[in-house]
Amino acid sequence: MALRTNNTLLDGNFFTYTGMRSLINSPPPTNFTVTKATMAEFPALNGQSVSYAVLEYPAGSLFTQRLQAGDMFVFPKGLVHYQFNCAKNHSAIAVSAFGSAAAGTVSVPFTVFATNIDDDILAKSFKTDVDTIQKLKAGSNLRPEMWYSNF
Structure with missing residues (x-):
């Protein structure tokens, strides 16, 4: 079993991130929002070389490729990019994975x-x-x- 830095034993709670629960059954966003799981919010990511973010786009915001529900789009590392949801009445959600536990913009x-x-x-x-x-x-x-x- 892994040890925390203060030498207490870790349990399943350390490896469980509940920060995305707020997205379930939440109303559509009125502004662009990011719900993140980086090393700062989820210390179990330390050393894993990964972090995540859920990006929520209100209706009428921009992205460059028209995607269908369930599609995946990859932005190569370092590529300048932007997104906009052109749907007038529906919000959009993107799930992002990063090759760093402390990704930034x-x-x-x-x-x-x-x-x-x-x-x-x-x-x-x-x-x-x-x-x-x-x-x-x-x-x-x-x-x-x-x-x-x-x-």
Whole structure:
């Protein structure tokens, strides 16, 4: 039997995560929500190189591939991606598995627009004009805490 760091014996409770129970019979979300099971919430994941998240999308939110119930879609590691549920009256749920017990996210707008990169260079990189870059910067949430997060 495994031991906790304080040398007490582990039982089945340590290896059971109940944090997803809140999803059962819950009403559809009005905002994008994430229910996660990372090492912080579920210490039994320590050393397992895996974590999970259930992503709930309200009706009318975006994702790039139209999926049918039961479909699976893989985002390669590090691939910039987004999702939007286009159904007007139905929420959507995604279950994510990560190759780390402490997975996180990186905000693309912050890493691109909250830098000292000259607007002319950004405009050339995105094949647009400086006006568009400035509008994107103005509309982005560029708070430092949005740059990287462990969900």
